[in-house]
Amino acid sequence: MQDGASATPQAGSRSIEGQIGRAWASAFEGMDAAFMQATRIAQDSLSESHHIFAGRRALMRVIGPKLAEQIRRPFAHLLTDGLPATPDLMIDLWDQAETGIACPPASERDLPGSNRMLDDGLMTASPEGRFVRLQLPGSLTWLDRMTRRIIGWRLDGGRLSIYERNKPFRSVLAVYYNDQSVQIIHAGLVSLKGRGVLIGGSSAAGKSTTALACLCGGFDYLGDDATGLQESNGSLLGHSIYSSARLRPAQLERFPMLSGHGIPSDDPLEEKSLVLLADVFPARLERVVPIQAVALPRVVDSSESRLRPASKGQALLSLAPSSLLVSLRPGPRAMDRLAHLVQDVPAYWLELGRDLSQIPERVHEILTKADHSGRPG
Amino acid sequence: LRHSRHDIRRFGAPKRRWADLPVRLPLFTSPKRAFGHLYTSFQGGVPVLSPSSRLRPNEAEVAAKVMDGEAIIINLANGMYYSMDQVGGLIWELIDEGRSVAEIASAISRSYDVPAARASADVERLATDLLEEKLVCVAEQDGQVRDVHKPEREPKLRYETPQLNKYRDMGDLLALDPPMPGLTDIPWQETSERPSR
Helix, strand or coil: CCCHHHHCCCCCCCCHHHHHHHHHHHHHHHHHHHHHHHHHHCHHHEEEEEEEECCEEEEEEEECHHHHHHHHHHHHHHEECCCCCCCCEEEEEEEHHHHCCCCCCCCCCCCCCEEEEECCEEEEECCCCCEEEEEECCEEEEEECCCCEEEEEECCCCCCCHHHHHCCCHHHHHHHHHHCCCEEECCEEEEECCEEEEECCCCCCCHHHHHHHHHHCCCEEEECCCEEEEEECCEEEEEECCCEEEECHHHHHCCHHHHCCCECCCCCCCCCEEEEHHHHCHHHECCEEEEEEEEEEEECCCCCCEEEEECHHHHHHHHHHHHHCCCCCCCCHHHHHHHHHHHHCCEEEEEECCCCCHHHHHHHHHHHHHHHCCCCC | CCCCHHHHHHHCCCCCCHHHCCCCCHHHHCHHHHCHHHHCCEECCEECCCCCCEEEECCCCEEEEEECCEEEEEECCCCCEEEECHHHHHHHHHHHCCCEHHHHHHHHHHHECCCHHHHHHHHHHHHHHHHHCCCEEECCCCCCCCCCCCCCCCCCECCCCCCEEEECHHHHHHHHCCCCCCCCCCHHHHHCCCCCC
């Protein structure tokens, strides 16, 4: 890892690889130049905010007040004071509707790399993997993994898709986090007095229901379907990535504290509404907690909610497929990290009955049992 | 096909065609006859195992772990995932150690209350299932039979026929959204350290 910097594309090389590498670098510089031009044109509407992303400082500079408001909301709980320290990640974003600066043109033909369809858009990675760009209708986002910088263009900051308002920069941030050895796993996370319970399982298992029932029942919230997992001094930390949730209308009705805050989608095919939890529970959004137990919810036809111990194999079987079989595959360490987690902390099946108010009690019980199970370390 | 001397003088020697040959080469009658020696070890695209066959996990496409004796195996290429119970978990561990089919069967019958013949049939069947699902490959054969350091266990554990449990719910999702070549393991992170700014 130490001398790996020599693996960067050879700037002076005349090889095809060198030419392609330079084309990608110059296209990224084009994005930078366009952002700087937008800064000069609309200096008054530039706003800066400092955040903590998985323990590292991120500086977000957004041109356009509407865009800034919508992009920052899901990161509101990660805000921090603007200290003079150098940020680890820079995020620069401009709104064309506000500045009139269009996105510099670049086609897939100019920038050959590996392509894939992702989030209804096209994600392309440069051949050596340094640059990643995600193109969606009215939106382009670049990530330079070497300098750790995201530059993005949005056609109209007032008309972002519900997906972007829910999880801004989702795919490029997943790449950034992965580079920092923080793995985004498909699981929720809640905590009580700084002790985290990871909520695992496939889609529709009841992760969001469990996480939001816990939040309404007095727990702190870190996520309902995306959590950053990081190994630190032998223990496992869970990082909050977004403080937003998406719920179907029927789900939203079951949470009276949230039902007034649902933002419906403008896409008629998308029934789920967006809830920005920073608007509802600003004081109960945590950034990072050590994970002490795993809950594996599943919906049962009963009024009561119950706990049953789950074997380590069952826990891994519930967590690993939905965390490893994602569009952007985590590296080979991912399975080891999940196995480490399952080995380290107890896991319980959480049978979700119809009475949501019992869920926080059961999750509290999980934490009490985790205490008695004598976790090593 | 006959040509008179007169014909040959007049039109030159006839062009030979393969079909005119009095004896056909086996190669052109049936691929099976031509390549028969290869067919003997394959049936339906899956190699037929012998007791000395060694397998290895298909590491290019498969992530697997054994937790408390239970094996969890994920095929990252097609989204299928699998679990195997205690006996199956031990079989996976021994495959991972590079044991032959015969060595694995012998280790199973030493630890579990099962006749050697049944252990051997079960191991062979499970190994064929794993091959069919492309979770393992046939390793290079070294011909040596090594002894598995598994002492005879007394009393023996209760035996349950090992099964490969298959789950395809993620595979159906993945069929709509296949993995991206090149970014699968996000290579930049694996090989490089970024210079500080």
